Amino acid sequence: MAVSSEALRFDGVTQSFGTTVALEGIDLSVRTGEFLTIVGPSGCGKSTLLRLAAGLISPTGGRVSVHDEEVSEPRRDVGFMFQKPTLLPWLSARENVMLPKSLHSRPTQNDRAEADRLLELVGLQGSEYRYPDHLSGGMQQRVALARLLMTGADLLLLDEPFGALDEFTREKLNFELLDIRRATGATIVLVTHSISEAVLLGDRVVAMSPRPGRIAEQVEVGLGDVRTSQTLRSGDFAHLLNRVRDAFDHGRRAA
Numbered sequence: 001m002a003v004s005s006e007a008l009r010f011d012g013v014t015q016s017f018g019t020t021v022a023l024e025g026i027d028l029s030v031r032t033g034e035f036l037t038i039v040g041p042s043g044c045g046k047s048t049l050l051r052l053a054a055g056l057i058s059p060t061g062g063r064v065s066v067h068d069e070e071v072s073e074p075r076r077d078v079g080f081m082f083q084k085p086t087l088l089p090w091l092s093a094r095e096n097v098m099l100p101k102s103l104h105s106r107p108t109q110n111d112r113a114e115a116d117r118l119l120e121l122v123g124l125q126g127s128e129y130r131y132p133d134h135l136s137g138g139m140q141q142r143v144a145l146a147r148l149l150m151t152g153a154d155l156l157l158l159d160e161p162f163g164a165l166d167e168f169t170r171e172k173l174n175f176e177l178l179d180i181r182r183a184t185g186a187t188i189v190l191v192t193h194s195i196s197e198a199v200l201l202g203d204r205v206v207a208m209s210p211r212p213g214r215i216a217e218q219v220e221v222g223l224g225d226v227r228t229s230q231t232l233r234s235g236d237f238a239h240l241l242n243r244v245r246d247a248f249d250h251g252r253r254a255a
């Protein structure tokens with residue numbers, strides 16, 4: 001199957017809920033293999049944008065497409081991860097990861113091997129048989145990430161996946177996510193409240209304005225593929241943070 005160069009596209013998308021206009025005039029295209037981060041204040045429509053991409057809701061106006069096909073319902077090649085891990089407490093880490101398979105059929109030996117490989121990829125080797133209650137918040141998010149990868153989706157939508165974690169754990173998971181992205185080649189769209197997380201992870205950062213949500217600015221990051229804790233200390237990183245901050249300052253002055 002030919003892979004289109006565009007994984008996701010919004011054309012003139014508007015989303016209203018009753019009298020609330022959550023999103024207005026959204027034009028956005030995400031390249032296949034790109035890591036796009038979306039940052040903006042609470043209530044500006046970030047989750048709504050991801051829910052549209054996931055086919056969980058249909059836009060009031062405009063068009064959302066994935067791999068050149070209009071999105072009208074959830075697709076198997078698009079995976080979604082929520083802010084909370086949403087693991088099933090009565091299943092072990094490994095069984096939670098296998099859920100995308102076991103919902104449809106009896107997991108095979110291959111599925112079990114794949115689950116173990118993904119648990120290793122997210123740094124959870126040795127915890128395969130532990131239950132969610134016995135895992136830290138960061139470990140639970142790792143299980144949720146492995147479960148997302150188990151779906152085989154090549155477009156991953158992450159809604160503030162590390163928002164509830166402390167800064168140390170979040171930073172560690174940020175670097176792990178960059179490794180996972182390199183290992184899988186997935187297209188990733190990640191929503192965050194944190195400007196530094198957006199710059200550290202993104203190939204491009206989209207800054208959104210407060211309600212009604214619009215795209216205020218797009219910043220190409222250009223920090224290269226390999227990012228480390230040194231990246232966080234670099235002048236280039238500080239410069240990019242300021243560029244994204246400026247987008248919000250301009251937005252506030254214009255409001």
Ligand SMILES: Nc1ncnc2c1ncn2[C@@H]1O[C@H](COP(=O)(O)OP(=O)(O)OP(=O)(O)O)[C@@H](O)[C@H]1O
Pocket residue numbers: 017020021022040041042043044045046047048049193211
């Ligand atoms: N199902 C819904 N029904 C009614 N209003 C909704 C619904 N979903 C979202 N909204 C409204 O749309 C706006 C955008 O919501 P959304 O959840 O997308 O914001 P957000 O940027 O993700 O915020 P946060 O950073 O707090 O998660 C808000 O005003 C919200 O109240």
Ligand SMILES: [Mg+2]
Pocket residue numbers: 046047048159
């Ligand atoms: Mg949200």
